[in-house]
Amino acid sequence: MTLDAADANVTARAGQNGRAPRCDHLDRLSAVRRGLPECRECLALGWAWTRLVACLTCGWVACSDDSPGCHARAHYHETDHPVVAALESELAWRWCYVHERIV
Template sequence: MSKHCTHVNQIQTVTPSATGCEECLAMGDRWVHLRECLICGHIGCCDSSKNKHATKHFQTTGHPIVRSFEPGEDWRWCYIDNTFI
């Protein structure tokens, strides 16, 4: 049986906070892929990036759902339910 996300009601219409990972841009660092928080619009780097800023944003804010911010990708992930939406 597939798992369902219980947090989709928290998704907002957001504006991306940056064109790249906010924290990496500020530190002059690089990232592998980008994720957008669907609660506030924060752009952070993925867990394949050394800084893992998208996950750190979730850990700090509790905002559970991100989407890929990569061109051509259209998926969402819930950190709490550990599942794709």
């Protein structure tokens, strides 16, 4: 067992291959129904999005940070729903806004 400066078990919270702490937000997620594949805010503003992501807490679909509106991040700030997933089926990643990394 490896301990940190606060004598906490670092090994228990390590991620894959010990690279980064495991994101405990993933443990709190349940299956959700995703919304339509569109960013409602961008549509209302007449903007185009680069990529869509779905909130894994409530299913809300919005544009990602590489889109002009960053509406998924705005959803996180409004709701504290921490994890989103890529909407495109060929991309299999999840992003945690709390940890600011792929999880």
